[in-house]
Amino acid sequence: MTGQLVSDEPxxxxxxxxxxxxxxxxxxxxxxEALAAAGAPPRLxxxxxxxxxxxxxxxxxxxxxxxxxxxxxxxxxxxxDATAEQIRSRLTELSEDTSVHGIMLQTPLPGGASVEDxxxxxxxxKDVDGANPVSLGRLSAGLPAFVPAxxxxxxxxxxxxxxxxxxxxxxxxxxxxxxxxxxxxLLLQRDATVTVCHRHTRxxxxxxxxxxxxxxxxxxxxxxxxxxxxxGSVVIDVGTNPTADGGLTGDVDxxxxxxxxxxxxxxxxxxxxxxxxxxxxxxxxxxSRSRA
Amino acid sequence: MTGQLVSDEPxxxxxxxxxxxxxxxxxxxxxxEALAAAGAPPRLxxxxxxxxxxxxxxxxxxxxxxxxxxxxxxxxxxxxDATAEQIRSRLTELSEDTSVHGIMLQTPLPGGASVEDxxxxxxxxKDVDGANPVSLGRLSAGLPAFVPAxxxxxxxxxxxxxxxxxxxxxxxxxxxxxxxxxxxxLLLQRDATVTVCHRHTRxxxxxxxxxxxxxxxxxxxxxxxxxxxxxGSVVIDVGTNPTADGGLTGDVDxxxxxxxxxxxxxxxxxxxxxxxxxxxxxxxxxxSRSRA
Numbered sequence: 223m224t225g226q227l228v229s230d231e232p233x234x235x236x237x238x239x240x241x242x243x244x245x246x247x248x249x250x251x252x253x254x255e256a257l258a259a260a261g262a263p264p265r266l267x268x269x270x271x272x273x274x275x276x277x278x279x280x281x282x283x284x285x286x287x288x289x290x291x292x293x294x295x296x297x298x299x300x301x302x303d304a305t306a307e308q309i310r311s312r313l314t315e316l317s318e319d320t321s322v323h324g325i326m327l328q329t330p331l332p333g334g335a336s337v338e339d340x341x342x343x344x345x346x347x348k349d350v351d352g353a354n355p356v357s358l359g360r361l362s363a364g365l366p367a368f369v370p371a372x373x374x375x376x377x378x379x380x381x382x383x384x385x386x387x388x389x390x391x392x393x394x395x396x397x398x399x400x401x402x403x404x405x406x407x408l409l410l411q412r413d414a415t416v417t418v419c420h421r422h423t424r425x426x427x428x429x430x431x432x433x434x435x436x437x438x439x440x441x442x443x444x445x446x447x448x449x450x451x452x453x454g455s456v457v458i459d460v461g462t463n464p465t466a467d468g469g470l471t472g473d474v475d476x477x478x479x480x481x482x483x484x485x486x487x488x489x490x491x492x493x494x495x496x497x498x499x500x501x502x503x504x505x506x507x508x509x510s511r512s513r514a
Numbered sequence: 515m516t517g518q519l520v521s522d523e524p525x526x527x528x529x530x531x532x533x534x535x536x537x538x539x540x541x542x543x544x545x546x547e548a549l550a551a552a553g554a555p556p557r558l559x560x561x562x563x564x565x566x567x568x569x570x571x572x573x574x575x576x577x578x579x580x581x582x583x584x585x586x587x588x589x590x591x592x593x594x595d596a597t598a599e600q601i602r603s604r605l606t607e608l609s610e611d612t613s614v615h616g617i618m619l620q621t622p623l624p625g626g627a628s629v630e631d632x633x634x635x636x637x638x639x640k641d642v643d644g645a646n647p648v649s650l651g652r653l654s655a656g657l658p659a660f661v662p663a664x665x666x667x668x669x670x671x672x673x674x675x676x677x678x679x680x681x682x683x684x685x686x687x688x689x690x691x692x693x694x695x696x697x698x699x700l701l702l703q704r705d706a707t708v709t710v711c712h713r714h715t716r717x718x719x720x721x722x723x724x725x726x727x728x729x730x731x732x733x734x735x736x737x738x739x740x741x742x743x744x745x746g747s748v749v750i751d752v753g754t755n756p757t758a759d760g761g762l763t764g765d766v767d768x769x770x771x772x773x774x775x776x777x778x779x780x781x782x783x784x785x786x787x788x789x790x791x792x793x794x795x796x797x798x799x800x801x802s803r804s805r806a
Contacts, residue, residue, distance in 0.1 A: 355657060359647035359654065363650055399654070417710075418707070
């Protein structure tokens with residue numbers, strides 16, 4: 223099923239991720255059943271080394287989504303005192319374990335441990351969240367690779383809502399290795415003219431306002447308001463900031479922007495569920511290839 | 515020695531690469547002598563599989579620069595009929611050869627052979643032209659890596675002429691794996707706001723005109739004219755297009771742009787000599803590390 227973005231309406235289309243995530247999970251469920259029936263049930267391992275509560279919430283949501291699709295998901299909790307060496311050796315073990323098809327290293331990590339450095343110990347063929355620098359390099363070079371799930375979700379949503387990319391102006395705010403940089407690479411691969419903005423950018427609004435596609439992945443509430451957009455902008459809000467009441471809110475001021483743009487992803491319910499579903503789909507891809 | 519860019523003059527500063535390249539080669543010469551004296555002469559291998567004449571010219575210029583600094587440079591010519599498998603196995607051999615410290619795979623390659631794919635067989639620690647996707651990924655992730663020499667030369671020139679980068683608008687025209695993409699990564703790492711343009715970009719001039727730093731790496735004569743720049747632009751011309759009289763010309767219309775920008779690299783004599791010198795410096799770095 224593909225949505226249709228109606229951009230000539232005066233209202234802003236809500237680019238929900240719910241239906242798309244459901245569609246992706248349905249595919250995962252069918253594939254997981256087939257693999258299990260063939261004696262090779264797909265399995266995802268999420269390595270955690272923090273007691274951060276919002277991380278725990280996110281990891282449980284992955285496990286819950288996995289269990290709904292019939293996929294095994296192990297939460298490998300090494301605790302907040304794990305050393306970089308312990309994390310590395312566990313990633314190496316999981317990389318060698320033929321019953322594990324997807325490996326994800328959750329951040330934040332204990333002080334001194336660098337995700338870029340440790341993720342190099344995740345076998346590229348199991349690197350379902352595209353964290354190994356090899357994956358990022360293969361993406362950048364245009365070779366097949368797992369793409370970080372959040373960045374992949376941005377593109378899935380744009381495609382689902384049939385947003386044209388080739389030759390259009392895409393502006394990415396934020397330059398993290400997990401979202402901003404890979405999203406910029408993917409948009410470039412799809413022939414958009416891509417600008418990456420960040421905290422050193424002067425006059426952010428001057429850069430974002432002309433954007434046809436605006437991807438915001440900073441983690442600051444209210445960063446993007448009416449002055450940052452134009453009526454034709456499609457805005458993908460990757461921010462997930464905790465609110466006082468235990469909920470989530472994005473980087474875009476939804477109240478201010480609604481009515482001023484063509485489309486906007488909600489938070490929660492936009493990029494998030496699609497990201498989780500794609501992690502599972504990547505694991506299915508890895509499991510299927512390991513049997514080929 | 516560092517040059518000084520005088521941008522308040524009505525004339526355009528010529529950002530020559532000659533002095534910078536000489537300075538880099540002087541450092542290489544001293545280091546090559548010391549390594550040779552210690553019984554470990556640095557050695558660069560350039561793998562060629564084409565009979566293209568301008569490639570042969572470029573490769574000879576690398577060998578000549580190497581020999582001036584006292585560095586050994588082997589041109590490994592596999593001929594235009596080499597298969598991908600033959601190239602791959604030679605790259606693997608050179609990667610294992612402890613007397614070789616730098617390996618470069620020259621393009622173009624015979625039909626069917628992909629440089630991105632083959633370069634994965636160059637050991638990352640000897641990948642002095644940053645062609646292995648691992649190198650590109652490490653660069654993108656902010657980890658230490660060899661950067662493609664041409665992209666590195668762009669940054670060396672900007673630094674040599676003390677062009678500020680943080681918070682400024684950098685526009686890169688061209689998205690090749692050897693220049694455009696890594697140059698964009700390097701500029702982003704240095705806190706510029708970076709836009710990448712390419713053949714699908716609509717209204718190129720609208721994107722390039724506001725640039726503080728404009729890097730052009732397309733390979734089309736006269737692509738950039740007066741309408742693409744502003745009086746404050748610093749323009750790095752990476753194009754090397756053969757002229758009818760056997761010379762080289764860049765992508766920037768020098769006659770049209772001169773006087774309209776703050777600074778411009780000449781072609782030849784701008785990025786080219788710095789690139790060659792950096793290939794040698796990378797080889798010295800590799801040779802020094804292999805003894806550590």
